[in-house]
Amino acid sequence: MGNVVQRRTRGALRRCPFEVCGNMAGLELLSDQGYRLDGRKATELRKVQARMGVFAQADGSAYLEQGNTKALAVVYGPHEMRGSRSRTRHDQAVINCQYSMATFSTAERKRRPHGDRKSTEMSLHLKQTFEAAVMTQLYPRSQIDIYVKILQSDGGNYSVCVNAATLAVIDAGIPMRDYVCACTVGFVDETPLADLCYAEESGGVSSLALALLPRGGQIALLQMDARLHQDHLEALIEAAMTACKGVSKVLDEVVRQHLQEVSVLTGE
């Protein structure tokens, strides 16, 4: 028994020496009555609110809240390639994504808003997601920039970013195959939980993030780095897809309402 062992297990062992099952000491993520910590049921999403066209300078922009996670997405382009020309693609547009978190977005002030490994990874994921959704072949030799900033973080950062960016891309008038909608799902007590909040994400749940093109049911990105029994994977993906479709309904409503407002303003 090395030192490491003692340090890592001491807390749990002290409380109850022969605790064998579950994380009793922690939070109860799903009550017997089927309610989660914040009062949602397993399949229910957090409240989604969004606005499009929040900035005039950019080509497209959107603000999206999913519960307490809030994100701002801004899109520039398509425009000519900037910076190194070597990245230019002759058959399609290049998508450039940058993800960052505001220093005030977490409970403890963040030191470095962007450029750390996590943000870089997230940027890459976003890039992959939108490469699958945006019809890049329409804009050869050009570039589309998507900037997303998390203003407040409460779990599901990736999905909120994707959802916000989708609205921003639509606002910019860039054609997409479909809305890209994303959602995280977790697995607790044999039940998939949709749209995890931070408390759930950090409570030792195996979670999975999925970005979906809902109409065709194509998966744009699927990411999971937790352990999960393979028997459960299908159920979890199923739940994630249902949740994504839920999100797409909301986004669709937001877009339609925005169009209505704009058309009233322009007098069409």
Next chain:
Amino acid sequence: MKTQYCFKKRLRLYSLFIVVMLKSKTFVKKTRSGGVMKIVREHYLRDDIWCGSEVCTECKQESTVLQRDACIESSLCSYPHYLIPDTNVVLHQIDVLEDPVIRNVIILQTVLQEVRHRSAPVYKRLKDIVHEKEKHFYTFTNEHHRETFIEREPGESANDRNDRAIRMASKWYSQHLKTSETGADGLKVVLLTNDQGNKQKAEDNGLLVYKCEEYIKSLIANPELVDHLALSNDEKNEITSSKVLFPEHLPLSKIQAGIKSGSFLQGTFRASRDNYLEATVFVQGEGEDSTEVLLQGLQNLNRAVHQDVVAVQLLPRDQWVAPSSVVLQDEGAAKDDNAEEEDEEKETSFSVKPTGKVVGIIKRSWRPFCGMLNVAQIKESTRHLFTPADRRIPRIRIETRQAATLAGQRIMVAIDGWPKHSRYPNGHFVRSLGSAGEKDTEQEVLLLEHDVPHQAFSQAVLSFLPKMPWAITPEDMVRREDLRNLTVCSVDPPGCTDIDDALHCRELENGNLEVGVHIADVSHFIRPGNALDKEAANRGTTVYLCGKRIDMVPELLSSNLCSLRSNVERLAFSCIWEMNHKAEILKTRFTKSVINSKASLTYAEAQMRIDDTSMNDDITNSLRGLNKLAKILKKQRIEKGALTLSSLEVRFHIDSETHDPIDLQTKELMETNSMVEEFMLLANISVAQKIYDEFPDCAMLRKHPPPPPSNYDILLKAAKSKEVEIHTDSAKALADSLDVAKVDGFPYFNTLLRILATRCMMQAVYFCSGMDSDFHHYGLASPIYTHFTSPIRRYADIIVHRLLAVAIGADSTYPDLMDKHKQSALSNNLNYRHKMSQYAQRASVAFHTQLFFKSRGILNEEGFVLFVRKNAIIVLIPKFGLEGTVFFDTKDKAAPNLVFDEEVPSLKVEEHTFCIFDKVKVTISLDASNVQHQKIRMALIEPVIPGVSVPAPDVGPQAKKPKLDR
């Protein structure tokens, strides 16, 4: 109504919930590093949380829990009503709530969460009640209900807020039930609280509210419930004088500060078995340096109870004392023979030990205790003292009206508290286990005292059983090998219904032998993480008592679906070797399979088949092949240094009608026993190697550490006295020297020596390979070992099955299986359960031995001296496998002249010297003078020592208590 409709439609369409109201909960939390963090959480309020009552027409609930007809005869509430207990009522009166009489109770989420936070055991019990359909307990999620949620007001404490939330929910219920159309039948809700302030406020709000005691006492039809009531602290009607007996305990904050500064020490309180005024506190230090602090006197013990975690303060050095050597039982309890321990204490009586006093209790570890009631002298008194079976637990004062019925019964009592002006802790009656001395009662007691989970399996657990009629499906067959055509058979003890292993052996075309060990595929039925799995993991092992089996998995699995009975198709996990005729393994493979056992044999039947030369069928040939190989394997194993040790196992012949033991015999071992054992060992070793190769970090293995050399002292000395030399340098040396150890004219000597050697050994334990580096199994002389062959009765085997299944790609893995810390915690539990089950088994054998001797009166038997002590000899009666102590001094009589020589060791009593292995003759009888601690008593007949030995009594019932001297 319309909005509600809309919302429902949306819910169906989007599976998305549009919230009625959204609140944010903000609170600050201290982080581990000491900083303060602000946490913001969303809190959704909904209006689709239903009330759960049968009466209600407003709520759109699918099923209801609370009955329309919630009647209970109460002098306070003559109308049907639902109860809402507050947190403290649940925490303290869970015994009352568990009573089947109490039904139709609303458990608020606030209460449930607070209980969860405050006490895990009570929380589990509460959840069990809620799951039970007949109890009609409904959990109301009041914190997320739009109309019952309240926010904490500025300046309000969390407790006050929760109390207010409970009142709010009660109020909502009473109005809700009133407005519902059929509510005319006067259904009401009654809030139960013991908090005076809360009660007052609730009354001001117009709620029906009673104190728990008040309400329970009003249940005229069920007066027995009153006994279950825990005594609350504010009850001032103590009989004790107002004089303060004990110093106040310090608050936790002061204790923590004291421990940090080093002025207090934290440790586990261990009461002395022999002296109620003395205890030690075991202080776990950093690494090796743990110390023991001695506590003496009621004041210094300061209301700590055995196993509590306490804070102690050391007394100044000049007040340090030595442990006393007096046996002190609290007030006139029957005296017992503890001279043995007493003497050991005398030895150390000159050394002064660090002495201290308890200043505070960090954690109580009170559980319900088994014991008996001492009925008070005054007939009408309702207060009685309770004496626990465990002598280290103080007597407990309880209040009951059924003392007359409870006298002579074994009962369970829980401690509620220990006020500083009370000599004894206060408790309450939990339940009766039955008459003392009766078999069922005593069995229950020993299960409880050894912490063996033995309740019937809960509904949640049973729900994971396969549905009957069960059959093997084509999907099952896909990943399995079809071995139904093989001549597989099982060999077990007679009457065995949980057959977890079967064997086969056949000759291959190339002349080699194929040997298969087929183990019940329990992991196919018990899937990781479900309630059934958790229950099995907690139980850890099946416990075999005399005439009773406490199953680890429900009977449907243990005796039916997993039991490899003959002529039915069963799922198995097979380990198949190809061997040559020298029993060398050429190939090993593992596979999930389907088998159809051709015969379930007993050891004796199998032996008969092997010996009967006229039989020549497949099964018999298979057995002969196995037997031949087993003999070679055994020889090889013994050459490697495996120990064959001996312990006498007894078997009772139980009368089929009265279930009383009528005869007792030591278990006989046949060749076939060792045949089966040999292949099980081989399978275990093969599997251990395989799973360790695949999962070096998280394989569950079993090791048996070599004993420290000092353990062998007694064996060496004993052997030397008969001029036999024993080598203990290695297992092999020990095994060899045991083999040659023989004394002419003393055929039993070798067995005795092996029994002594067994006592020197360490306990084998499960461990996780990632957490340890020493895997050696000393007794089996194997570098690696695990348990694979009995998944029906051991949980470790299920884990090993899962690991092996993953290793061969037959099943998928899950996170906990690969987590070495979780594996390690699990092995700790399994080791603990295994140890306790062994103790329980021994206690059960001891109890049955007592029953046997009770019916026999007094017997005269021959025996051998197994150990020599300062004032006693320990005698083994081979006929019964029974061990007993013959004392040469008792407290009330002058001791004979005793001279003890530790070197030989020998004990000289008057003129006669006793050495180990001496043959003696003793009388055996049952000493029933103390009902709670009956024991077998032995007295010496031969050799005759004047003044010590007793004349051989005629075997008859009149002499119930033989005198030890004169």
